[in-house]
Amino acid sequence: MSEKMREAAGGEKNGRPLSELLKNGNTIMMLLIIAALLILSIAIPRFMSVGNIFNLLVQASVIGLPAIGLTFIIITAGIDLSLPTNMACSAILGCLIMQKTQNVVLGVLSILFFAVLFGCINGFSVAVLKMVPMIVTLAIQTLNTGISNFCTQGTSIGGLPESFSRIFAGSIGGVVPVSVLVFLVVAVIMHQVLAKTIFGRQLFQTGINERAARVNGINTTKILFCIYVIGGVMAGINGVLTAARLNSAGPTMGPASAFNNIVCACVLGGASVWGGKGSILGTVFGSIVMAIITNVMNLLNVDFFATYVVKGLVIIVVCYLDVLRNRVKEN
Amino acid sequence: MKKRLAMVLSLGMALSMMGGFACQAEEGKTLKLGISWTHYNDSLFYSWGEGLEKIMEETCKDHGYDSVEWVSIVAEDDAAKQAADISDLITQDCDAIIAYAYDNQAIASSVKEAQEAGIPIVLWDRDEAEGATPEADLFIGLDTYNQAYLAGKAFFQKMIDAGETPTDIISIMGATNDNNALNRQKGFEDAAAEFDLEIKQTVPSDWDSEKALTGFTAAWQANPGSNCVLIASDFIVTSVQTVLEANDAWYPAGEEDHVWICSQDGFPTGVKFMQEGYMDYSGMYNVDGMCENFANAVYDLIDGTYEGEAKLYTEPMVVDAADVDTIELWGANYMDEAAE
Numbered sequence: 001m002s003e004k005m006r007e008a009a010g011g012e013k014n015g016r017p018l019s020e021l022l023k024n025g026n027t028i029m030m031l032l033i034i035a036a037l038l039i040l041s042i043a044i045p046r047f048m049s050v051g052n053i054f055n056l057l058v059q060a061s062v063i064g065l066p067a068i069g070l071t072f073i074i075i076t077a078g079i080d081l082s083l084p085t086n087m088a089c090s091a092i093l094g095c096l097i098m099q100k101t102q103n104v105v106l107g108v109l110s111i112l113f114f115a116v117l118f119g120c121i122n123g124f125s126v127a128v129l130k131m132v133p134m135i136v137t138l139a140i141q142t143l144n145t146g147i148s149n150f151c152t153q154g155t156s157i158g159g160l161p162e163s164f165s166r167i168f169a170g171s172i173g174g175v176v177p178v179s180v181l182v183f184l185v186v187a188v189i190m191h192q193v194l195a196k197t198i199f200g201r202q203l204f205q206t207g208i209n210e211r212a213a214r215v216n217g218i219n220t221t222k223i224l225f226c227i228y229v230i231g232g233v234m235a236g237i238n239g240v241l242t243a244a245r246l247n248s249a250g251p252t253m254g255p256a257s258a259f260n261n262i263v264c265a266c267v268l269g270g271a272s273v274w275g276g277k278g279s280i281l282g283t284v285f286g287s288i289v290m291a292i293i294t295n296v297m298n299l300l301n302v303d304f305f306a307t308y309v310v311k312g313l314v315i316i317v318v319c320y321l322d323v324l325r326n327r328v329k330e331n
Numbered sequence: 332m333k334k335r336l337a338m339v340l341s342l343g344m345a346l347s348m349m350g351g352f353a354c355q356a357e358e359g360k361t362l363k364l365g366i367s368w369t370h371y372n373d374s375l376f377y378s379w380g381e382g383l384e385k386i387m388e389e390t391c392k393d394h395g396y397d398s399v400e401w402v403s404i405v406a407e408d409d410a411a412k413q414a415a416d417i418s419d420l421i422t423q424d425c426d427a428i429i430a431y432a433y434d435n436q437a438i439a440s441s442v443k444e445a446q447e448a449g450i451p452i453v454l455w456d457r458d459e460a461e462g463a464t465p466e467a468d469l470f471i472g473l474d475t476y477n478q479a480y481l482a483g484k485a486f487f488q489k490m491i492d493a494g495e496t497p498t499d500i501i502s503i504m505g506a507t508n509d510n511n512a513l514n515r516q517k518g519f520e521d522a523a524a525e526f527d528l529e530i531k532q533t534v535p536s537d538w539d540s541e542k543a544l545t546g547f548t549a550a551w552q553a554n555p556g557s558n559c560v561l562i563a564s565d566f567i568v569t570s571v572q573t574v575l576e577a578n579d580a581w582y583p584a585g586e587e588d589h590v591w592i593c594s595q596d597g598f599p600t601g602v603k604f605m606q607e608g609y610m611d612y613s614g615m616y617n618v619d620g621m622c623e624n625f626a627n628a629v630y631d632l633i634d635g636t637y638e639g640e641a642k643l644y645t646e647p648m649v650v651d652a653a654d655v656d657t658i659e660l661w662g663a664n665y666m667d668e669a670a671e
Contacts (some may be wrong), residue, residue, distance in 0.1 A: 032531065046422060046424070051421075051422055052419075052422040055418045055419065058415070058418070059415045059418075062411060062415070077654050097404070114614070138493075150333065152507055152536070153461070153507055154507045155436070155507070156410075156434050156435070156436035156437055156460065157436075158436040158439075158460060158462070159462070160461060160649070165440070169440070172408070232633075235528075238332065242411050245414060245440060246410060246411065246414060246434070246436075246437035246440050247436075247437070247439060247440045248434070248436040248437045248439075248440075250410065250436060252408070252409070252410040252433055252434040252437065253409075253410050253411055253437075254411075255407070255408055255409045256409075257407055257409065258409060258411070258412075277642055295419060297402050298416060298419035298420075298421070298423075299419065299423060301402045301403070304368075304371060304403065304404065304405040307405075
């Protein structure tokens with residue numbers, strides 16, 4: 001992978017001095033998170049408790065899993081507004097099957113199947129039919145909401161096998177929550193896919209200039225289709241974990257407002273909505289930062305209206321950072 | 332650019348530290364109560380919040396506490412966020428947690444988490460779904476069936492006493508996934524049945540004024556001869572006003588074409604329309620009663636000595652428009668404050 005492409009993927013340059021490392025967005029982000037953790041641990045003693053750290057990581061995984069999917073999509077300057085509703089709808093359909101059959105494996109596979117199916121519809125519409133991603137995914141979001149409410153009549157699906165919650169909402173050794181472990185494993189795999197494979201390289205080339213990528217022999221249709229499917233897979237995994245945590249699935253699981261945190265995590269992690277830039281490591285850090293903001297606001301008992309203001313400001317700052325990054329890139 | 336990012340985050344951290352130190356400034360034995368609201372954007376939620384703060388401030392000293400610290404979090408109508416919020420409240424070692432459940436099935440996982448942490452959890456106004464386990468330590472709510480049943484019965488009686496026959500009754504109900512909405516609908520139906528009446532058409536609103544407007548427009552077109560509307564909550568009454576005004580049917584009591592309206596809750600808009608004569612009866616929230624129930628139970632719940640009922644239902648206040656200025660109503664309090 002070329003140095004330029006490696007930089008776009010948020011990878012670090014080999015054998016460079018510390019000053020060079022500090023130019024890397026992910027390093028800066030990691031240092032800022034460490035600094036924030038140190039200061040917050042002094043300001044709020046219970047912040048660094050094991051319980052709170054894992055609680056925070058669970059919250060980060062809820063944001064982070066769909067954000068990983070969205071990172072792939074954003075790199076091509078696309079968007080998937082349907083991620084939260086896809087998660088909810090797939091979880092509902094899968095949990096309905098699980099409730100009827102009391103079969104956890106079948107239920108989990110069903111959740112993943114439906115999530116991938118919606119991802120395929122998105123991917124086919126964008127890649128093959130050349131439809132505008134925002135409109136297509138908005139339509140799928142509406143479709144998901146309709147299906148969710150139609151299938152449940154607005155109620156939640158309960159009565160799931162006890163083992164479902166015990167497995168997917170449990171913890172390894174009574175300490176590490178399964179959702180955190182899944183999030184980290186998925187992040188490592190997707191980082192490898194994005195930063196170390198031909199598919200990843202072709203994805204960046206498509207994001208930087210789709211036409212040029214096509215001329216260079218890259219099957220951009222396949223690339224675009226695949227990234228929406230990846231988004232679907234991430235929504236499905238998130239659906240399994242969230243349904244297990246709530247021990248139910250309902251239309252209340254994936255409100256459109258959840259998308260704010262997801263897109264913020266991506267952009268904060270260095271993905272550019274203009275395309276061609278993004279990394280999984282950055283998105284993981286972005287998710288942790290978003291979770292820290294909510295967690296700290298809660299721990300400090302900040303007035304919820306102020307919380308809205310802070311979140312709104314973060315979104316504005318993040319968008320402005322993206323504009324600055326883009327300007328630097330153009331220069 | 333990095334410097335700017337660092338500055339923004341530093342400022343945020345500095346503010347956080349200030350907040351942290353401010354929180355630690357409290358002295359003496361403090362009772363720490365956490366509340367998880369689903370949203371906090373209407374006067375009923377304000378009324379609950381203020382009512383709880385007031386009564387706990389008044390009673391805490393009698394139970395050995397010098398002050399009460401409240402940690403309020405809003406889930407932004409997201410069941411997954413509410414679960415995370417309650418985890419945060421547990422992390423903060425609250426003495427007790429109050430939760431207004433956004434999803435009455437999903438809340439059970441948070442109940443379990445709180446109970447495993449040894450923190451009593453009280454569900455407020457919206458109970459867990461039937462069969463959901465484990466059950467919360469306490470549920471405090473209104474008897475929503477009686478709210479509609481008693482108000483409906485008094486309302487129909489008043490109509491009949493006035494020489495009117497309820498015709499083509501239209502009912503605007505709340506959300507189909509909300510026990511309170513279902514109870515109210517059943518209460519209205521049973522009240523009508525006592526007078527050998529039937530609800531002609533039911534309009535689901537999902538607690539959304541916009542949906543109520545669309546649904547009621549269609550229902551009124553289908554039943555132009557209706558003289559009677561039952562409403563699940565009077566924050567929806569402006570939708571009814573819009574439709575009736577458009578159809579030249581919005582007149583106060585005493586006028587010939589007055590459409591009789593019975594509603595629920597006692598929001599300021601409802602109280603105003605009762606004062607003006609457009610609305611005739613309401614089964615209102617007894618906010619003070621709910622808060623008293625909480626204060627009576629929470630100290631024992633924290634001490635582990637609570638032996639009362641697991642579900643405390645507060646009786647509603649059934650209010651005739653003729654009496655609206657003589658009774659102390661939570662909604663009227665907010666109208667007065669707004670006017671000041």
